Amino acid sequence: MDQLRTRPIQRRGAAVVALVVVMLVATLIILGMVFAGARDQDLTMRRLETIRAFYAAEAGANMSIREEMLNTDSDGDGAIGSISDDGNDANNPSIGPAQVKVTRAVSGSQTTLTSRGTCGSAQRVIETILQ
Secondary structure (H helix, E strand, O other), X not given: OHHHXXXXXXXXXXXXXXXXXXXXXXXXXXXXXXXXXHHHHHHHHHHHHHXXXXXXXXXXXXXXXHHHHHOOOOOOXXXXXXXXXXXXXXXXXXXXXXXXXXXXXXXXXXXXXXXXEEEOXXXXXXXXXXX
16 A cells, blocks of 8 residues: 555656756757857858948048049048048048048059958958059
8 A cells, every 4th residue: 555655756856856966958959049040140140240331431532532533622621532541530521330541542643542341350351443
């Protein structure tokens, strides 16, 4: 008789242990998915920053070429062909969250425009040579 009474209790104990193990495994799977998703989101944000930096650099190059074509200082930095090349990064033109700065170097009849777009930790550089 005593053996019959202890068996259901042992079965209940085994069921509780099995349930705890299943819940622990499910928790580990969920945590793994959350961490993998966060890593993917961080990678996506970095890619987005690089794209924004590229577009800012491209826009800066276009602004600089426009100044060269019109022979006017449109942005007020004191030089034709450079964009915000005044040593003060606080007043660089911004395109959304990205900023741009273009420097100009002249060598004979060749003008080199270097456009730097930055967004977050990303930076893209476009170099344009005009003759």
